[in-house]
Amino acid sequence: MISISMTAKERHAAAALAGIFGVRMLGMFMILPVFALYAEHLADVTPLLIGVAIGIYGLTQALLQIPFGMASDRLGRKPVIVAGLLLFAAGSVVAALADSIHGVIIGRALQGAGAVAAAVMALVADLTREEHRTKAMAFIGMSIGLSFVVAMVLGPVLNQWFGVPGIFWLTAVLALGGIALLLLAVPNPPHTQRHRDAEPVAGQFGRILCDGQLLRLDFGILTLHMVLTASFVVVPLVLRDIGFAPARHWLLYLPVMVLAITLAIPFIIVAEKKHKLKQVLLGAIAALALAMLGMGVLGESLGAMALWLLLFFTAFNLLEATLPSLVSKFAPADARGTAMGVYSSSQFIGAFIGGTVGGGLHGLYGLYSVFLFAAAALGLWWLAALGMRQPRYLASHLLKVGTMAPSQAAMLSGELMAVRGVAEAVVNGEEGVAYLKVDSQQLDRTALERYSLPES
The missing domain is CATH 1.20.1250.20 (MFS general substrate transporter like domains)
Known part of the structure; x- marks a missing residue:
């Protein structure tokens, strides 16, 4: 039988990783409503360079997040996430200490280089069963949305208390707190593998x-x-x-x-x-x-x-x-x-x-x-x-079916397509997972569960 609810361990892991993701994004977003005002007083400033400083993190993040995720398949999830958060913290310190716009740009680029999003998603997938992965990913999505809302209000408040450099220092502390949360509160996955639904x-x-x-x-x-x-x-x-x-x-x-x-x-x-x-x-x-x-x-x-x-x-x-x-x-x-x-x-x-x-x-x-x-x-x-x-x-649905030869996987794909409510089925025999698109209202769940391996 497919379990209806997440286990306590899965909920704990998803919440902790959502927290890590959230505090990182909070630090990134908090300068958005205040930086243009602060940057006017930096050395060498121009309107163009203010814009570059605000957006440069996006370039390094875009370039490195997929390579970071793939590196986590080989080097392990936690080491890659720790390295990314350390880079993010280092960038925050560089930006906090900078007295010119060029220094802030370097710091923001380093912040973006700590591109841990894909590695975090992969770790979430390692720590949750196939049928509950979408719920775990939803925790991450909610943490990002909440971080943005809080940052838009908190940024101007913190700016009045200790200025934009203080926000950058706080961001560095949050990144280090994220490392502590990762090492102390997130369990080690029993095994690491590539998850086509998450990375x-x-x-x-x-x-x-x-x-x-x-x-x-x-x-x-x-x-x-x-x-x-x-x-x-x-x-x-x-x-x-x-x-x-x-x-x-x-x-x-x-x-x-x-x-x-x-x-x-x-x-x-x-x-x-x-x-x-x-x-x-x-x-x-x-x-x-x-x-x-x-x-x-x-x-x-x-x-x-x-x-x-x-x-x-x-x-x-x-x-x-x-x-x-x-x-x-x-x-x-x-x-x-x-x-x-x-x-x-x-x-x-x-x-x-x-x-x-x-x-x-x-x-x-x-x-x-x-x-x-x-x-x-x-x-x-x-x-x-x-x-x-x-x-x-259609909803995405994953089914653990066990490893099998390619010919068996192809045969099973055909059988799954015959189940009422299944619109698309791809079985990866090496991973032992069936990737499905289903009509949730029409799905014959009883027939589908016959193909699912029992929980270990």
Whole structure:
């Protein structure tokens, strides 16, 4: 029988790893609402270099997260994660000590080089059974979302207490705390193996990069984080220039973030439950473009900026929730990890492009030009998303079937496809796992369980 609930050990491991992921992202996000104001006083500063400093972590993260994940297959999960967190802490210290914009850029690049995301996901997969892996991954996703919300409010508060250098020092301490949590609270996996549902596989990149539906989603997450990063190169400066003191910025971000999450939830439910993902996606992109256009044309008062920021974060939260769901639905059953790896790298590349382009436009054409650029980029994404197919509303499902020869695996794939509710089945005989896409409402679970190995 397939167990319905996670064991205490699985819940403990998932929560601890979500905590490690969350504190790392908290440290990364906290400077977003405050750095542009702080950086004006650094040596050698230009608007372009401010943008590079904000976004450079995305470039090194995008370049190194997949190699880090693959290295963890050979060197072990925990050593690679510890090395990544040490790099992240070192980058935070470099940025804290820097008195020039170039020093901060080096520090931020080092922060991004501690790219442990793929290795953490792989460790989660090692420590959870196949049928519960999606729940464990959801813990990680929630920790990232919560970190972003907390960081947008906490960043301005901490900036008033001990400044941006103090935030960087705190970030270094959080990274070291993450190492302690990893070593003391996360159990060692009984064995390490590659999990196609949770981490990239080298031989699958060609297939993923040639899939037009997945490429639309990769372009989407790149654009979303490009727009976010570009906007926050200038949003703190706009708020200051319209007379809203930086010490009070958190008083705007707190209600905006809480309301935005509240407003996004009904749309997320409609998207999934009513099978309206594409329609909700197009509406959210349009709302985001409207928010950017509003900031660029009508963003010269506090009331207007509050309204546009509320629309922005409502649409942003909605897209952050729906895009990964769409990737999972469009990805081949046995290549979800690779698809998510490319998607995640696209997100970080978008952050780098957004910071760099946002800083450059600010320097050349002024603050409000950044918002107009963002609105135009979102218009291109809307056109690309318009051609996306309606997704199949199928869930990913893993089944432990035991190792077997390729011929047996092929035969079993055919048998699984005959089970009511199974739309796609790929059996990897070497791993002893069947990767399935299933219609949860139609699935004959009793018939499927006959193929599952009993728990050891």
